[in-house]
Amino acid sequence: MNIKNVYILDDRAILYLNGVDAKEFLQNLISNDINKVSETNTCFTSLLSPQGKFLYEFIIIKHKSGYLIDCEKSQADGLFRQLSIYKLRSKVEILNLSNEFVVAAFSHEKFLTFDGGQDISGFTLKYREDPIFLDPRNKQLGARLIINLEKLYLSLKKLDLHDSNLSEYYSYSHKLGIVPKDLNKLQNKIFGIECNYEELNGIDFKKGCYVGQENTARIKLKNKLSKRLLPISMVNGELTEGENIYYNDNEIGKVLIDKEYPFALIKYLDENFNVKSDFNTKEASIKIEKPDWIKN
Template identity: 35%
Template sequence: MSNIAAIKLDHRTILKLDGEDLVPFLQAVVTQDIGRVSPTKSVWSALLTPQGKFLHDFFVASSPEGGFLLDCEKERAADLLRRLKLYKMRSKATLEQTDNRYSILALQGQNLDQKFGIPLEKGASKAIANGCIYIDPRHPAMGARAIIPTDKLSDFLKENALSESTLADYDQIRVALGIPDGSRDLEVEKSILLENGFNELDAIDWDKGCYIGQELTARTKYRALIKKRLLPVKLTGSIPEAGSDITNSGKNVGILRSVYGNLGLATLKIDAIGSDQLLCNGTNVTPLLPDWIEIDA
């Protein structure tokens, strides 16, 4: 057995995208430069409302069969597909759900580069088992992700001597790093990407030109309009429920988005981050600043 653990991400699914107009179609719609996607490079991206608010986030990887494999939230995949089809119009592109044809894994452990023959660089990718494996484009400490045909999953796990771990273990790592997971941590049609780490975590290309919601996203950056940030927090005391308000001297300064043990992700006003008086239903809340975050106080 290797020292690499595989976590099956059953809350994710794959959309299969193909067609001669696929790249220009997506380039005009999503936040990342789709021209970067290749057999050796995968990206993280998002779809916004015309007003620049969060709708969906997803990973885009090259398919060995041609086109792209889009890794997204399973419960919201139909909505993402519907919205993409609305923007496709007459573009020569095919968009389809794959149901359970693919399984999505997170891979955690040492020597991923040696094990799978890919460099430890964000988004570095390689075709494997009629699917692909790639280093997480958001942060290298998140390890790798693999998209494997479900009928080949058992062989993939055995051939690579991978141990199996749980989603809870994956979430502990993710939350400690302050990395959001779609609508589990962001409010659909309300959240702004720059308040939730999408800039530092490389989901936005600032040079690619127009996309849906680009104007507000750019204005938020260049006019320094960011007033809140999503951060990991340590909870000391009784563990409150997700969705609970966070206060500072009785004033509401944030909301607890998700909880995993004594860690959570919370949206906090920037001017409250340095306070040692933060409470959530009587529980002490201590903000933790990950190494990647950039905050202008």
């Protein structure tokens, strides 16, 4: 990323949770540990089904007496409803502030120019009372600013940041191996741990119970993680969501996201899987990338 570029993430939504039970409420639901979230640290997490399947992923930021939730806009209404279902008698208020707040992303290098900025994923500081943090999934994705829409452009001018084409950010995220959009296409089709959440700092295996914890822990402890969500790069042809991927006649995975930034669930430990190989679907020839931050 260019140090002067900023990307207005108009595909993101902001929810806000507060109330005396907010911390305990989130701790009982999410795959990460809410105790990691503070004025100086932000975390990435997920909300899974009771079976451990992916439902929602989001970033949690401490804000005033509660927590901001940065999620994909297409998932916001569903996440709001899901949190409301779990609320029951908890003293928690859930608000959708997407019409008031906006998310902007800029480079890792720019973040390090801020006074007090530290080169740690999730590290958080304040700029004129607004949170800025290095992406907690992977600091190579740069930093994010969550700010009131009315203050956005004046702040970007003061920071000498220039609005850039959002597709550049999407392409960079895809190349890095982190899903930039279309997360709803993964719902109930893939285990959360298969989304690489351990490597993306989205699961805490030492915390107590949460929704989907039993299967997630079993896959981890019994070393049964044999599939991963990996990015696809096109050689030629056209992808279709749900179609199988083959190496010669051996099935190696399935396309889950088929648009501009495609991803597939891949049998990455299969003897027929080699990132140097060409793979095919019914209508396409593709490459499958394994990010260097996935070590095994």
